[in-house]
Amino acid sequence: MKASIRNTIIICLLSTGLHSCQKAEYINSFSEFVDVYFDADKTALRDNGAGVFIGLRYNGYPSEWDASNKKIRVVPGEGKFEFYDTRDGKVVAEKVIDVKPGTKETFTLFQPTMDAPVAFIDPKEQDAETPAPAGHIKVKLANYAQDLIPFERLDLKVSISYYDADWNEVVKEIGAIKDVKNSVDKAEYHILPDGLPNPLPEIPCSYVFEFVDSDTGQPLLNHGGTNYSNMAFSPSGIDPLPVKNIFTLYMISRETWGEAPPFIKKGDTFYEIATNILFAD
Known part of the structure; x- marks a missing residue:
C-alpha cells in the first residue's frame, strides 16, 4: 500500500513538472522582435579615416549593432540605448525609447568633429522647407573647419564646374554665401542660381567653394600660394536624387x-576642407 501511494505521488509530481516545463517552454518560444535603426554615418567616431570608434549598449549590455548596417533587433517595450567610444568606453550619447511592435524606428546621430558632442537630429528636418525656386539651389552651410580657416568671419565664393562638349573644363561663379556660421543650428538657408548649362554635360556638374575673409576680402591660400578651393558637392551624385534642391552641408x-600644392599645411601635416552633406531633398 505504501509503495502504491508513493508511486502515485511520484507520477503526480512528474506530470506537474512536465506540464510546467511545457508551459514555460511555450512562453519562452514566443518572442516578437522589432528592428530599430541608428544611423551614425555623420559622426566623426564613425567616419574619421582611422577606424570605427562607436559602439552601442542596449539596457546596459553590449549589442550586436553594427554601424555599417545600422540595425539592432530588440524586444518591444522601453529600452535604454547608450552609444560609447570604443577606445575608452565613455558614453557619448544615450536615448530611452519605448519600442512599439510593428514599427520601424530610425534615428540619426550627428557629430561633425571628434571634439564635438554626439547629438540626435531629425532626419526629416527639411521636410517642411519650401523647394528652391526653379533654376536655383537652396543651401544651409556650417563651418567646422575653423582650425584651417584663420578668419573671424568667413564668406564663400560659390562656382559651378563642368566639362563642355569639347571636354574643356568650365568654372563659372554663381554667387556667394556671406558670413558662414560655425554650427548647423545657427546657419540659415541661402538661395543661389544653380548655374546648370543647357544641355547638361555627360559628366555631372559639381559646386566649388573658395574661402574669403569677410573683413578684408583676402582669400584663403593653399600650400602652393594660390587660392584654396574644394570640390564641395555634386547634386546629381546623391541617392535618392534631390527633388526640392535643398541642401544642408557642413x-x-x-x-x-x-x-601637394592644392592642400593646406598646418604644422607638419597637410589637410583639405571637406564638405559633407547632412541633408539633401
Missing part, C-alpha cells in the same frame, strides 16, 4: 595623404 578638416 565643412570639416580632413588630413590628406601627403604634401
